[in-house]
Amino acid sequence: MTADKPLRADARRKREALLAKAREVFDTGDFFDLRFDDFARLAGVGTGTLYRHFPTREALAEAVYHGEVAALCDRARRLQATLPASEALTAFLRGMVDHMDAHKGLARTLATLMADRSSVLAEGSRALEQAVTDLVAAAVREGAVRDDVGAGAVMMALHGIGAAHDRPDWRAEADGVITLLLAGLRRPHSDQAIAGTPSTRRDANSGTPASAGV
Amino acid sequence: MTADKPLRADARRKREALLAKAREVFDTGDFFDLRFDDFARLAGVGTGTLYRHFPTREALAEAVYHGEVAALCDRARRLQATLPASEALTAFLRGMVDHMDAHKGLARTLATLMADRSSVLAEGSRALEQAVTDLVAAAVREGAVRDDVGAGAVMMALHGIGAAHDRPDWRAEADGVITLLLAGLRRPHSDQAIAGTPSTRRDANSGTPASAGV
DNA sequence: TTGACAAATGGAGATGACCTCCATATTTTC
DNA sequence: GAAAATATGGAGGTCATCTCCATTTGTCAA
Numbered sequence: 001m002t003a004d005k006p007l008r009a010d011a012r013r014k015r016e017a018l019l020a021k022a023r024e025v026f027d028t029g030d031f032f033d034l035r036f037d038d039f040a041r042l043a044g045v046g047t048g049t050l051y052r053h054f055p056t057r058e059a060l061a062e063a064v065y066h067g068e069v070a071a072l073c074d075r076a077r078r079l080q081a082t083l084p085a086s087e088a089l090t091a092f093l094r095g096m097v098d099h100m101d102a103h104k105g106l107a108r109t110l111a112t113l114m115a116d117r118s119s120v121l122a123e124g125s126r127a128l129e130q131a132v133t134d135l136v137a138a139a140v141r142e143g144a145v146r147d148d149v150g151a152g153a154v155m156m157a158l159h160g161i162g163a164a165h166d167r168p169d170w171r172a173e174a175d176g177v178i179t180l181l182l183a184g185l186r187r188p189h190s191d192q193a194i195a196g197t198p199s200t201r202r203d204a205n206s207g208t209p210a211s212a213g214v
Numbered sequence: 215m216t217a218d219k220p221l222r223a224d225a226r227r228k229r230e231a232l233l234a235k236a237r238e239v240f241d242t243g244d245f246f247d248l249r250f251d252d253f254a255r256l257a258g259v260g261t262g263t264l265y266r267h268f269p270t271r272e273a274l275a276e277a278v279y280h281g282e283v284a285a286l287c288d289r290a291r292r293l294q295a296t297l298p299a300s301e302a303l304t305a306f307l308r309g310m311v312d313h314m315d316a317h318k319g320l321a322r323t324l325a326t327l328m329a330d331r332s333s334v335l336a337e338g339s340r341a342l343e344q345a346v347t348d349l350v351a352a353a354v355r356e357g358a359v360r361d362d363v364g365a366g367a368v369m370m371a372l373h374g375i376g377a378a379h380d381r382p383d384w385r386a387e388a389d390g391v392i393t394l395l396l397a398g399l400r401r402p403h404s405d406q407a408i409a410g411t412p413s414t415r416r417d418a419n420s421g422t423p424a425s426a427g428v
Numbered sequence: 429t430t431g432a433c434a435a436a437t438g439g440a441g442a443t444g445a446c447c448t449c450c451a452t453a454t455t456t457t458c
Numbered sequence: 459g460a461a462a463a464t465a466t467g468g469a470g471g472t473c474a475t476c477t478c479c480a481t482t483t484g485t486c487a488a
Contacts, residue, residue, distance in 0.1 A: 008435055008484060035474060037439095046438030051476065111377075152383060153390030160374020163325075169366060176367030183402065184394030222455060222464055249445060251468095260467030265447060 015053050018043045022064050029105035031057075032112070061113040062124050068106070069128045072096070076131035085138035086145060090182055092135055093154075097174045100162060108165040129155050136185075145185045157181055229267050232257045236278050243319035245271075246326070275327040276338050282320070283342045286310070290345035299352035300359060304396055306349055307368075311388045314376060322379035343369050350399075359399045371395055 007015070021043035025031050034042070036057060040050035054060040075095065079088040100107040132151045139145040161174045221229070235257035239245050248256070250271060254264035268274040289309065293302040314321040346365045353359040375388045 010483060011436060014437080036476090037474075040438090047440095047476080048438050048478080049436075050438095052436075055476090149390040149393055150383075150387065152381065152387035153394055156374045156378045156381070156387050156391050157371045157394070158374070159378050160370045160372070163377045164370045164373050167366065167370070169364075173364065173366035173370050176363040177370050179363055180367055180371070180398030181394050182398070183400075184396070184398030186397075188397065224454060225465060228466080251446075254467090261447080261469095262449080262467050263465075264467095266465075269447090 011053075014045050014049055018045060018050065018053055018060070019063060022060050023067075023106070026061075026064060026109045027103060027105040029108060031109050058113055061110060064106075065110055065124045068110070069124060072099070073127050073131045076135060080135060080138060085135070085142040089135045089139045089145070089185075092132075093158075093178045093181065094175075096158065097161065097171075097178055100174070101171055104165065104170075107162050111159075111162040111165060125155075132158075139185070144187060146187045149185070154181060154185075225267075228259050228263055232259060232264065232267055232274070233277060236274050237281075237320070240275075240278060240323045241317060241319040243322055245323050272327055275324060278320075279324055279338045282324070283338060286313070287341050287345045290349060294349060294352060299349070299356040303349045303353045303359070303399075306346075307372075307392045307395065308389075310372065311375065311385075311392055314388070315385055318379065318384075321376050325373070325376040325379060339369075346372075353399070358401060360401045363399070368395060368399075 018040075021039070022031075025034065025039065025042070031039075036050070037047050040047045043050070054063065076088075076092050079091050079095075082088070083091060129151065132154055136145065136151040136154065140147045157177055161177055164170065164173070167173060232254075235253070236245075239248065239253065239256070245253075250264070251261050254261045257264070268277065290302075290306050293305050293309075296302070297305060343365065346368055350359065350365040350368065354361045371391055375391055378384065378387070381387060
């Protein structure tokens with residue numbers, strides 16, 4: 001797919017400088033207060049060069065994001081090889097919050113960029129989603145986790161955690177979300193229904209959207 | 215707080231026109247492809263007038279959002295008055311997805327704007343959060359729902375649903391999130407722990423962030 | 429080493445969106 | 459119906475974004 005060309009020496013150097021500065025500025029959270037041109041200057045690079053390497057803010061974000069995702073995927077794989085499936089899942093999700101907490105500015109920035117309708121990042125997170133899918137699938141196979149809710153739902157919730165930066169009580173609430181997810185994923189004992197009735201019956205029906213009330 | 219002045223007749227008319235057009239364009243999803251100036255023209259209003267009424271895109275969004283939130287809060291109150299607490303909560307959350315599904319473009323637009331670091335909207339959703347908080351609190355009082363996870367977590371997850379527009383299988387996944395939330399909220403039977411151990415013990419400790427993992 | 433070709437750089441300047449300002453128009457009040 | 463108050467609209471200033479190309483830097487063969 002990506003036929004990566006050998007890239008000349010100085011090009012590589014500048015590119016690296018840009019990425020490094022980007023990670024730094026992302027983490028500080030100052031990315032949006034910065035003129036893109038000024039960012040170039042800050043990284044010791046001309047405007048043209050910046051644009052040559054990263055045509056848009058999103059492209060830059062994507063590159064940074066890739067690193068993040070790769071690290072998380074590694075971690076997922078390591079956990080899956082070490083722990084029983086459901087524990088691996090738990091550890092991964094809990095760790096995810098830790099990670100976001102430690103790099104709040106970055107998570108914040110990425111979530112913001114993600115929300116801009118540039119599905120560029122969605123593409124980048126494909127790998128992450130695969131990792132989560134694997135974790136969930138393993139836990140399902142192990143029998144500890146229900147099989148009627150896909151990993152996509154978990155991804156959505158994670159997205160919510162990332163996007164809800166600037167909530168005053170972010171950490172506690174993020175942990176809360178994970179707790180609910182994990183508790184919710186646990187295979188129901190016998191009584192399928194939770195409480196009350198779903199507004200629309202659509203358990204095994206992913207086609208027709210029901211345009212019910214308000 | 216907001217000392218609403220009587221507002222002259224023509225002003226009211228223009229304002230209304232702007233809001234109507236806004237709702238329309240939001241719902242179509244074309245809001246971001248539109249120069250703000252052109253939006254004014256589209257609503258049959260001069261640029262100056264647009265800016266007088268809504269100084270920023272976000273201000274406009276907030277106004278539209280207010281209507282949405284009010285409707286949802288009404289619905290929450292109605293449900294709470296009609297149904298047992300846990301059923302009311304279920305119905306509300308399920309209905310929320312229905313609503314987002316029916317007005318996907320609008321939800322999309324709002325979520326995007328929400329993510330731009332303009333906590334203007336966060337302010338606007340205060341009321342919605344209060345409604346959810348009330349629903350959860352009632353369910354807790356009724357004994358059907360755990361009391362160690364606040365409504366904030368639910369808000370986060372909802373935010374995730376809204377923000378994760380443009381997922382190909384959005385509807386099913388959104389339903390999945392709600393299912394997990396509801397199942398997770400159900401008061402645990404006896405075994406508190408879900409599966410495995412949380413990476414950091416912090417159940418009654420909202421202060422120190424643990425910079426663990428990855 | 430040197431010459432020649434390819435690749436990359438950087439910053440001056442065009443572009444175009446955003447927002448302000450104020451002369452004119454509309455509404456309200458007395 | 460006239461004056462005072464309030465609102466309108468669009469021409470034009472401002473400023474971030476991005477393009478273009480003359481110049482510099484790196485690579486490779488002889």
